[in-house]
Each structure stands twice: as structure tokens, then as C-alpha cells.
Amino acid sequence: MTLTYINDELHLNGHSLRGLTEQYGTPLFVYDEDALRNQCRRYHSVFEGESLDYSISYASKAFTSIQMVKLLEEEDMKLDVVSAGELYTALEAGFPASHIHFHGNNKTTEEIEYALEMGIGLFVVDAMDEVALLDRLADQPVDVLLRINPGIDVNTHSYIQTGQEDSKFGLSIQNGTAQEAIDRIHSSNQLNFKGVHYHLGSQISEEGPFLKALEVVFEWLSSTSIDVEILNMGGGYGVRYTEEDVRFPIEEGFSRIIGKLKSLADEYDIAFPHIMIEPGRSIAAEAGITVYEVGVVKDIPGVSRYVSIDGGMSDHIRTPLYDAKYEVLTVDAGEGKNIDSHVVGKLCESGDVIGKNLSLPENIRRGDLIAVGTTGAYHYSMASNYNQMRKPAVVFVTEDNVREVIRRQSLKQLVENDVI
Ligand SMILES: *Cc1c(COP(=O)(O)O)cnc(C)c1O
Numbered sequence: 001m002t003l004t005y006i007n008d009e010l011h012l013n014g015h016s017l018r019g020l021t022e023q024y025g026t027p028l029f030v031y032d033e034d035a036l037r038n039q040c041r042r043y044h045s046v047f048e049g050e051s052l053d054y055s056i057s058y059a060s061k062a063f064t065s066i067q068m069v070k071l072l073e074e075e076d077m078k079l080d081v082v083s084a085g086e087l088y089t090a091l092e093a094g095f096p097a098s099h100i101h102f103h104g105n106n107k108t109t110e111e112i113e114y115a116l117e118m119g120i121g122l123f124v125v126d127a128m129d130e131v132a133l134l135d136r137l138a139d140q141p142v143d144v145l146l147r148i149n150p151g152i153d154v155n156t157h158s159y160i161q162t163g164q165e166d167s168k169f170g171l172s173i174q175n176g177t178a179q180e181a182i183d184r185i186h187s188s189n190q191l192n193f194k195g196v197h198y199h200l201g202s203q204i205s206e207e208g209p210f211l212k213a214l215e216v217v218f219e220w221l222s223s224t225s226i227d228v229e230i231l232n233m234g235g236g237y238g239v240r241y242t243e244e245d246v247r248f249p250i251e252e253g254f255s256r257i258i259g260k261l262k263s264l265a266d267e268y269d270i271a272f273p274h275i276m277i278e279p280g281r282s283i284a285a286e287a288g289i290t291v292y293e294v295g296v297v298k299d300i301p302g303v304s305r306y307v308s309i310d311g312g313m314s315d316h317i318r319t320p321l322y323d324a325k326y327e328v329l330t331v332d333a334g335e336g337k338n339i340d341s342h343v344v345g346k347l348c349e350s351g352d353v354i355g356k357n358l359s360l361p362e363n364i365r366r367g368d369l370i371a372v373g374t375t376g377a378y379h380y381s382m383a384s385n386y387n388q389m390r391k392p393a394v395v396f397v398t399e400d401n402v403r404e405v406i407r408r409q410s411l412k413q414l415v416e417n418d419v420i
Pocket of ligand 1: 059061062080103199201202203234235236237278279280281282
């Protein structure tokens, strides 16, 4: 994504952000469509370069919509969904059901029935009870992976750690429940055991934990004589929010991961499996920004300055939830000096903060625009109607095109389901 000031005004790929907000309003999510496509292509080229049998599934939860799904299909991506709603969105976009796999630690009976009826390609079974439930509901053979828990602690926020022993996700390889679930899958009527899946956590910046997981998993596979056709290593590849973050090095990292896989397969004499990965954040996060309009600017002399914007935790929950940090740019390159400022939302919570101690122009005032970077993943998808805020509009831009992909919610839609 290239953000540049042209005539003192911030532009994304040549499009004036102020111009976009005049047309689509604020808050506005703006995606660089080429950046989305480019990330998909980078993943493909790593695996293609190694001549591997592989698939890249995008984790819908990072950001999904009909146009996003269409773009993903054009980029030869597969899709990971975790709810009836994510599945419905994908199918409405015409995405082939056979290229979708269904995750979730508590899939409901209704969701399983819906996914079976739609002919979903693969279920990732996450619990002992799900083996029996899925087997009972299926009236023809279904391919399944088992979500295993390799017991790896990764150095990331505890809310987004998932592969450690004490977790609601997956079945442990250490305590034997993973093996037991696989035995049950083998003895079921309709379930075809295809392999295993694990997901270590999110925002991981180096390949270390992935290499470690491979060692643990291959040792376990060889000690249990479990045959896997598919090995799904999950997602979690880190992105840059601020200069403190280290991006997961896609090319170098995967070349080391694949090298490790090859040597482990040799060492344990295990047939090389079909490799799946599920990046979400690393496809979408850095391709998106949010543009807000500034309203009240409140100076508390000698204490701090609050710059309020016309959105907040209803479209940006990661700061309140994880204390996540962001970079904020002014859309109009102001003159004069910058001062320390807190950028806050308009919702009724003190925790409704976008960023603290950011440097913003002293003369920032009502009507100015600011852009918050790296909001393409886990922002729109985590948006809520708290305070009856309307979900923002989303636009995709390329060099020579701008298209609205999600319209702003209307006031009327807020009471659509209300009984009157
Ligand atoms: C969240 C999740 C992903 C994607 O994680 P990112 O950090 O967005 O890459 C992939 N697989 C599973 C099972 C997940 O829960």
C-alpha cells in the first residue's frame, strides 16, 4: 500500500482520501485491492517454487464480504469458515463449497447440517463429541481433519494464543485424546480421516514456533503410525502495525518451514503430505486503513489533549481488547508543530481509544481527517452496533478504479429486526 501526500493531501494509490470520504462518508474502510491480491500471490509463489502439493486457505474471520470472497476465488485461494454466516457469505459469492473447510470448537448441529447439505469440502473436527455428531448427521462420506493441540506456547498476546496445552481448541497429542479421536474417526461410518490441523496463535513474527510444532507433530505421527494425507499448519503470520512489529518473513520463513518438513518426512519415513495453511491477518491487515473525521478536540491544560473521531470501538475494537498499537496519519498535511494527543472514539466507554500519546498537529480541528493504518483484518469483521453505531462502508481501490464493496449500514437497518 502506498500512502503519499500529493499537494499536502494524503492519497492511497493516487486516490485522494478526502475525495473518497466526500463520496462514501466516514468512518470509511479503504482497501488497496492490489495489496490484497499481492499477498495471496506471495504465498502461492513460495509453494509453487517448491513444487509442492498445497493449498492456501484464507481465514474468513479476518475480513469477509461477497466481493472479498470473489477476489479470493480469482486468486486461487481456498477458504476457511467458522460459522454458518461465514459459510453463507462465501456461498452467496459463488465460492465452490468443495474449496471451503469448516472450523470451530463448537459447531452447532444446525451449522453442521447446513455445511453437509452444501457439500463443504472438509470438516476440521475439534472435539470428541463432534466425531459422533458429524458421523450421525452425515449421510454420505465426509473428509475430516482433526484439530490437534501440539502444546506449543507462542510469544503473543494470551487472547490470541491457541496452541498451548490448556486451550478450548483442539485435542491434545500429549494426553492421548488426539489419538483417541482419530481412532474414533477411523471406526466411524461416514468420516474419512484425511489428516491433522493445528493453529498456534496469531501475529507470530518468526518461523521458530512453526518449526517446533513440526518436530513435535512428526515425532508424534511416527510414534503412533498415524497416516496423514493433509497437514494443515494454520495461520498466524504476523504483520506490521507500528515500527515495533516484525512481519513474518513469508518467503524466507516458508522456505525454512518447507525445508524442515522435507527433512522430517525423510527422517521419519513419512510420505510427504498435502500442505495447507490458513493466513487471515497477513492477507488483509496491511491492505486496509480506516479514515475518520475529527470532531471535538479537548485540551486539558498541563495534562493531555483528546482528539475525538466519528467512530471508535464499534469499528476498532483491537485497542480496547488487546491494547493494540496503531499508526495514525493526518489526511491533510498540517503546518506547524505536532503535540502529544490521545485519539479516542465517540462511544460511551473510557476504554474507547484508538491510540494514546500520538503525535498530531497542534492545530488539528473539527472537519480534519485522520487515517489509521493496518486496519484491514479484525476491524470490520469485529465491528458491532454498540451505541447503535452503524457499520461503516468499505471501498476497494486500485490505481484506476474505486468500488464500494460494502455499503454503510442505514439507520433503518438498525431496527430491522425489532418487533414494532
Ligand atoms: C484465526 C485463525 C486463523 C487465521 O489467523 P491469522 O492470525 O489471521 O492468520 C487460521 N486458522 C485458524 C484455525 C484460526 O482460528
